[in-house]
Amino acid sequence: MPRMLDVSDEVRAEIGDEEADRLLVGEDAPRSYDCTSCRTPGDPENDRTSTVLFVGEETAVLAFAHATCIPSQVVKVSEEQLQGAVASITGDSPAASAGGGPQNVPGGQAVLGITSGLVLIGGELHPALVVEPTAPIARPGSDGPGDDFLPLLIEQGFIPVMDTAQLPTALSGWSVLLAAGQLHAVLQPGPDGGRPVAWWQAHQALSVTDGWRSAVNKTQRVLIYAAPVGSIGQQPREDLLRDALDKAAASGKLVAASMPLAGTPGA
Numbered sequence: 602m603p604r605m606l607d608v609s610d611e612v613r614a615e616i617g618d619e620e621a622d623r624l625l626v627g628e629d630a631p632r633s634y635d636c637t638s639c640r641t642p643g644d645p646e647n648d649r650t651s652t653v654l655f656v657g658e659e660t661a662v663l664a665f666a667h668a669t670c671i672p673s674q675v676v677k678v679s680e681e682q683l684q685g686a687v688a689s690i691t692g693d694s695p696a697a698s699a700g701g702g703p704q705n706v707p708g709g710q711a712v713l714g715i716t717s718g719l720v721l722i723g724g725e726l727h728p729a730l731v732v733e734p735t736a737p738i739a740r741p742g743s744d745g746p747g748d749d750f751l752p753l754l755i756e757q758g759f760i761p762v763m764d765t766a767q768l769p770t771a772l773s774g775w776s777v778l779l780a781a782g783q784l785h786a787v788l789q790p791g792p793d794g795g796r797p798v799a800w801w802q803a804h805q806a807l808s809v810t811d812g813w814r815s816a817v818n819k820t821q822r823v824l825i826y827a828a829p830v831g832s833i834g835q836q837p838r839e840d841l842l843r844d845a846l847d848k849a850a851a852s853g854k855l856v857a858a859s860m861p862l863a864g865t866p867g868a
Contacts, residue, residue, distance in 0.1 A: 609673035638670035728817040759856040772858035
């Protein structure tokens with residue numbers, strides 16, 4: 602009997618009491634699973650296990666994760682993302698590019714590039730995402746040619762980086778969605794404190810290296826660095842990425858924040 606299975610109230614509300622109770626008594630729970638976050642094996646009889654419900658426009662998929670990776674929750678995604686998540690969970694799709702090409706922000710407001718890498722701070726490797734637009738970002742409603750990308754992020758709580766050797770401060774309410782061992786979205790607080798919404802959302806889930814996944818499983822937090830177009834570029838090696846971050850910081854063109862995996866408490 603999977604006594605260590607957790608079904609949150611919001612998951613129960615989506616799947617119904619009858620299905621939730623069947624899971625809790627072991628009728629519909631798996632004997633083993635691959636964690637939807639870290640992709641390592643789990644056993645609901647011996648490991649604290651979370652039920653994670655991915656909900657699209659038309660379909661929903663129930664997945665399982667170590668409770669230490671992701672708490673039980675409902676994750677709303679696009680139907681396209683849901684199909685990608687299903688393929689990732691079942692192993693039917695090839696891995697996405699780890700480099701992370703430009704991705705559309707929901708609503709078509711901007712095009713952002715996402716690069717994953719490890720950043721050494723205080724002798725410890727931290728999982729990081731570097732965000733850089735492919736064009737200047739104008740303030741909503743503005744007709745000017747100016748680039749307001751960094752001011753907009755500072756207004757959201759990101760902090761200017763003067764020294765990349767310092768750990769970025771935590772940004773409350775924001776989180777990073779890692780599911781099936783791949784990156785799906787960066788989430789920000791919803792309007793009026795509602796359900797988090799995607800600030801950046803991958804068209805196709807982005808794969809990360811084993812080292813990045815191992816680091817995030819250890820820290821349970823991701824460092825997000827952001828710079829204006831042309832500041833960082835696509836760097837082939839992590840040492841070159843760090844050099845580019847250092848130069849952007851020295852020229853006042855870098856902001857950063859630390860945020861937990863989706864569903865974990867904000868700082």
